[in-house]
Amino acid sequence: MTENPNGNGAVQARTSPEPPGRTGRRNADDGVTADPRDKEAVIDEEALIAEFEAEKPARHLNGKPGIAVKAIGVALSLFALYWVFNPMPTQFYLPAFLMVGLPMTFLVYRGWGRSAAAKASGRSDNPHILDWLLAAIAVVPFAYIISDWDSFFRRAITPTYLDLIMGVIAILVTLEASRRTVGILVPLVVVGFFAYAAFGSFVPAPFNTSSFNWIRLVGHNVMGTQGLFGVPTDVAASYIILFTIYGAVLGASGATKFFIDLSFSAFGQSKSGPGRTVTLAGFLLGTVSGSGVATTVTLGGISWPLLRKAGYPKEHGGAILAAAGIGAIMSPPTLGAAAFIIAALLGVSYLQVLIWATIPTVLYYFGIILAIEMDARRFKTKAVELDVKPAGKLLLRFGYHFSSLLAIVVFMAMGMTPFRAVVFATALAFVLSFLDRQSWLTPKRIWDALATGAMGALSVIPVMAAAGLIVGIMTLTGLGLKLANIIVDFAGGSLLLTAIFSAISVTLLGLAVPVTASFIISWVIIGPALQDVGVPAFAAAMFIFYYSVLSEVSPPTALSPFAASAITGGRPIKTMWLTWRYTLSAFLVPFIFVLSDDGVGLLLQGSPGSIALAFTVSLLAVASLAVATGARLFGPARWPERVLLGVGSLPMLVMEPLYIGIGAAIIAVGVLVHIIGLRRHRTDMALDRKDDASL
Numbered sequence: 001m002t003e004n005p006n007g008n009g010a011v012q013a014r015t016s017p018e019p020p021g022r023t024g025r026r027n028a029d030d031g032v033t034a035d036p037r038d039k040e041a042v043i044d045e046e047a048l049i050a051e052f053e054a055e056k057p058a059r060h061l062n063g064k065p066g067i068a069v070k071a072i073g074v075a076l077s078l079f080a081l082y083w084v085f086n087p088m089p090t091q092f093y094l095p096a097f098l099m100v101g102l103p104m105t106f107l108v109y110r111g112w113g114r115s116a117a118a119k120a121s122g123r124s125d126n127p128h129i130l131d132w133l134l135a136a137i138a139v140v141p142f143a144y145i146i147s148d149w150d151s152f153f154r155r156a157i158t159p160t161y162l163d164l165i166m167g168v169i170a171i172l173v174t175l176e177a178s179r180r181t182v183g184i185l186v187p188l189v190v191v192g193f194f195a196y197a198a199f200g201s202f203v204p205a206p207f208n209t210s211s212f213n214w215i216r217l218v219g220h221n222v223m224g225t226q227g228l229f230g231v232p233t234d235v236a237a238s239y240i241i242l243f244t245i246y247g248a249v250l251g252a253s254g255a256t257k258f259f260i261d262l263s264f265s266a267f268g269q270s271k272s273g274p275g276r277t278v279t280l281a282g283f284l285l286g287t288v289s290g291s292g293v294a295t296t297v298t299l300g301g302i303s304w305p306l307l308r309k310a311g312y313p314k315e316h317g318g319a320i321l322a323a324a325g326i327g328a329i330m331s332p333p334t335l336g337a338a339a340f341i342i343a344a345l346l347g348v349s350y351l352q353v354l355i356w357a358t359i360p361t362v363l364y365y366f367g368i369i370l371a372i373e374m375d376a377r378r379f380k381t382k383a384v385e386l387d388v389k390p391a392g393k394l395l396l397r398f399g400y401h402f403s404s405l406l407a408i409v410v411f412m413a414m415g416m417t418p419f420r421a422v423v424f425a426t427a428l429a430f431v432l433s434f435l436d437r438q439s440w441l442t443p444k445r446i447w448d449a450l451a452t453g454a455m456g457a458l459s460v461i462p463v464m465a466a467a468g469l470i471v472g473i474m475t476l477t478g479l480g481l482k483l484a485n486i487i488v489d490f491a492g493g494s495l496l497l498t499a500i501f502s503a504i505s506v507t508l509l510g511l512a513v514p515v516t517a518s519f520i521i522s523w524v525i526i527g528p529a530l531q532d533v534g535v536p537a538f539a540a541a542m543f544i545f546y547y548s549v550l551s552e553v554s555p556p557t558a559l560s561p562f563a564a565s566a567i568t569g570g571r572p573i574k575t576m577w578l579t580w581r582y583t584l585s586a587f588l589v590p591f592i593f594v595l596s597d598d599g600v601g602l603l604l605q606g607s608p609g610s611i612a613l614a615f616t617v618s619l620l621a622v623a624s625l626a627v628a629t630g631a632r633l634f635g636p637a638r639w640p641e642r643v644l645l646g647v648g649s650l651p652m653l654v655m656e657p658l659y660i661g662i663g664a665a666i667i668a669v670g671v672l673v674h675i676i677g678l679r680r681h682r683t684d685m686a687l688d689r690k691d692d693a694s695l
Contacts, residue, residue, distance in 0.1 A: 016686035047380040057109050057460075065126040069107050070276075073454035074447060076100045078242045084419045092149045096228045097237040098170075099142035101454075101461040102177050103135035108458055109180035132282070134176065141170040156223035164215060167222035171469065174228065177462035182514050189513065189521075190466050193473040200477055203666050207403025207485065220476050230345050230467055232520055236464040239340035242419055245453030246404075246426045252449045254439030255401040256392065260302055261285035265391040271383050274310040275320055275372030278303045282324025283331050283365055296560045298327030300567035311381040314570030319578035320375075321555070322564040323368050326583070329515060329549045330361050338519035338548055342541045343418070345523065356542050358605040360589050363602075367585035367622045374630035393443055398436070406428040456481065460516060467520040474524045485526035495533045499594050502526045503547050503587075510551020519548040535594045542603060546590045555578045585625040591653045592618055598655040617652050617660055622665050624649040631672070635678045646671030 062070055079100065107127045111134075127135075144166045145152050155163055163403035175187040197217055200209035212220075221227030250256075263281035267273040278299060285295045300321045301550055307317035336376040339357065343350045375381075389397075404425040433441040474480040487505075491497035505526060510518040522544045530540035552560055553576070561576040568575070592614065593599040600606055601614030628646030631637045637645075648666030651659040657675070 014416075019376065034232075047436070048495060059110055059125045059127070061108070061126055062124065063649040065107065068445070069104060069455075070113055070451040072100060072104055072107075073451035076104070076187050076454040077241070077245050077450040080237065080245070081423060083238075084242070084423050090225065090234060091153050091229065092146055094237055095142040095145040095234050097151065097241075098174075098233065098465060099139055099146065100459070101236075101458065102138040102142075102173055102465075104454070105177040105180060105458050105462055106131050106135040106138060107175075108455065111180055118412060128198065134173065137169065138173040138177070141166040141173070145170075153223055156219045159215065159219050159223060163223065164218050167218035170219070170222055170228060174465045174469070178466040181459045181462050182517075185461060186513050186517060190469050193470050193479075195532060196479065196491040197477050198259055202492060203437070206482060207479070209479065209482075212476065214346075217473075217476075221469055221472040224472075226475050227469050230468040230471055232341065232468040232471065232516070233461075233681050235340045235344050236461050238419060240460055240464075241454065241457045242422045242426075243340075244456040245450065245638060246422050246429070248449040248453040248456060249400070249426050249441070249446075250429045252406060252439070252441060252445050252452075253401070253433035254398070254436055255429070256285060256298065258398040258401045260299075262391060262394050265388045265394055266553050269486075271310075271381050272373050272376035274303075274312070274384055275376060276369065278307065278320050279365055279368050282321075283361075284328055285325075293325070293560050293563050295328040295454045296321050296563050297324055297567065300564055304567050308364065308568075309382070311379050312375070313379070314568040315565070315574040315578055316379070318373060318561065318564035318570045318575040319374060319413075319582050320368075321567065322561040322575065322579040323371075323582040325559050326549070326552050327361070327364055327368070329552070330357060330364060330546065332357050332361065338545050339518050341516065341519060341523075342538075346538060348420040348538070349412060351409065356538065356605075357606060359602050359618070360542070360546060360586075363589050363618055363622050364583070364586045364618065367626050368582055370585075370623060370626040371582045371630050374626070374632040377632060400432045400435055401429075403432060411649075423594040449671045460514075463514055464515050467517045470517075470521055472522055473689075480524040481528055483525045484532060487526065487534050491533075493533065495535070495595060498529055498533045499535075499543070499591055502530055502543070504588070505629040506544055506547035507551050510548050515548045517554065518551060519545055522548060530594060536600065538605075539593045539600050539603065543590045543594050546586070550583065550587055553583050581629050584629050588621060588625060588649065588653060589618060592621075594657060595653055596655040599653075601655070614655055617655060620667065621649040621652040621663070624652075624670075633674050635674075635681075637674055638677055641670045641674040641677065644673060 017226050021386045028100055041523065043169035069493065076097070078095070111131065143161075153570045159167070170457065171379050175190060178190075179187045194217060197209070198204065198214070199211055201211040203209070222229075262283050263284060267276035267280060273632055281303065282295055285299060292535055300318075303321065304317060308314075310319070339353050342348075343353050388394075407425045408418075408421050411424055412418055416424075430441050430446070488498055502522075506522045508516065509522060513521070523541065526544060527537070527540050530543065531537055535543070561579040562572050564570075564579075565572040565575040589602070593602045598606065598610045600613060601610040602610075602618055604611055606614075624645040627633050627637055628642045629651070631642060633641070633645075644666055648663045648670055651661065651666070653659075
């Protein structure tokens with residue numbers, strides 16, 4: 001499951017920029033020259049992002065409904081920006097935010113599928129009368145709340161009948177909005193939790209709890225700050241909407257185009273350059289997008305012709321695109337929505353979360369680069385010559401696009417709140433856009449960017465509100481602590497087994513619900529379990545975060561690989577499995593910072609020596625597993641050395657001298673076996689050639 005917390009509109013998806021004119025030439029020595037804008041590679045990015053960005057596709061609005069929704073989106077963005085400099089009580093701001101965001105969702109997302117005949121006919125995809133009716137209904141409960149918000153929240157223990165009716169309507173429209181964006185499963189999960197709270201006394205021990213009537217359930221989840229208006233919704237209405245606006249403005253200022261051109265220029269001229277180009281571009285685009293699917297599609301529209309002409313098969317090319325795109329969710333400085341939740345739940349600055357994420361992100365892309373280098377040799381890929389400016393000239397001319405990204409970090413380091421930091425960074429991106437005549441942010445472009453920023457948050461807002469209801473039920477019933485105790489007891493108090501069970505649980509949950517909802521639910525259940533066996537809270541949060549993200553590549557449901565296969569024309573299932581192989585080494589990294597005290601060095605915590613040790617050992621472990629899965633080292637790797645290198649990487653997850661020594665010894669044996677095998681193979685080949693010559 002995926003979602004877009006940064007800058008990609010559901011109605012008007014960001015269109016990948018057209019790189020500057022590139023002429024195709026053929027060079028017999030250096031390979032073939034590609035024009036990434038080949039007509040045969042043209043794709044409908046808007047349609048692909050709409051289809052794969054969430055479980056349910058967004059509409060392509062036009063005419064007056066499109067104008068109306070854009071206007072509402074601009075109003076929502078301006079309201080969020082106003083809130084930054086004119087704070088208002090949470091009990092007023094959050095209902096007001098949902099009063100605009102949820103009705104927009106009903107207009108942008110369909111309540112049911114669109115038939116092939118309707119698509120072929122070219123008929124309008126605008127909202128139906130029922131959608132407008134639901135949008136109007138969604139306004140009512142939240143307008144009621146903000147009309148007398150102070151008294152409303154004070155009546156949580158003794159609500160009036162009208163309070164209860166409005167609360168029920170608020171819950172129902174939230175569930176329907178989340179169904180439209182991410183499918184039926186999230187609403188069913190919420191309903192299941194409500195049923196548990198209502199009939200908890202009938203549930204067998206140890207899961208039993210008190211049974212709560214609907215007055216208590218509505219009062220707790222709608223008239224307090226633990227449910228609908230809890231931390232998840234607060235994050236959506238503060239962090240996420242502001243970063244979507246920033247991403248939209250940055251993209252409109254030409255940054256996306258610059259990042260892709262820079263990647264092409266830096267790595268596009270060597271045999272493994274095409275794969276490296278995609279990886280670097282995926283990382284840079286992630287700073288703008290923060291969405292795996294959006295980055296994959298934007299990247300694929302330009303980069304797939306490059307990969308194809310270099311010699312990559314369809315499925316392998318799609319896997320590279322998907323793996324690079326998914327890294328966007330964990331790439332600083334604009335991580336996925338769950339990262340904002342971490343900051344809010346742990347009471348730390350968002351800058352601190354960025355610091356924790358730095359080394360694991362490097363390791364993720366390091367594993368992908370190694371896999372790409374191996375594939376470049378396996379497929380004997382060709383260099384693809386591109387007519388682009390040198391990287392140095394691009395940096396001198398357009399390097400200012402990095403300024404706003406760095407400004408976010410600098411502003412937060414100076415003590416500024418992340419809200420103001422991102423707003424000032426957005427203003428900086430706006431000012432810098434005037435350094436390039438083609439990217440001037442004219443009033444129309446500003447209008448479109450503000451609308452796109454709001455629309456980009458629509459797939460997240462209902463899910464965050466629904467996740468808040470789940471958290472509210474868990475806090476009311478104490479279910480989270482009960483499940484955490486069960487996990488620890490089942491693991492026998494073992495840290496290793498608890499971590500393994502937790503990783504499996506988060507991955508399985510992530511197959512069913514989006515990253516943010518997966519993280520929130522897992523944090524309430526699994527976070528306490530990890531902390532019970534001695535894992536620090538911040539390490540437990542990052543462990544859950546990474547496995548929530550990695551569920552994006554876990555079979556059998558992986559949206560980014562499916563989107564990539566739609567671009568390359570490859571087989572979706574094979575593309576998914578290859579993406580999983582490219583990212584497999586990343587599945588080991590989170591264990592490092594929970595299995596030992598020194599492992600938190602990977603999150604840049606601890607002494608410089610422990611940080612350096614954790615990073616070095618992690619590089620070796622990731623490289624060893626990459627060889628085991630990629631079947632290459634100094635040459636083709638056979639099963640004996642692949643098994644040895646794979647097994648040797650596992651003890652190194654426990655960042656202690658004994659286990660590091662055991663792992664290093666096994667890896668050394670694997671390398672030795674590989675070298676001996678290569679020498680024997682070369683000797684045999686030489687003897688065969690000698691025999692052939694004698695004949």
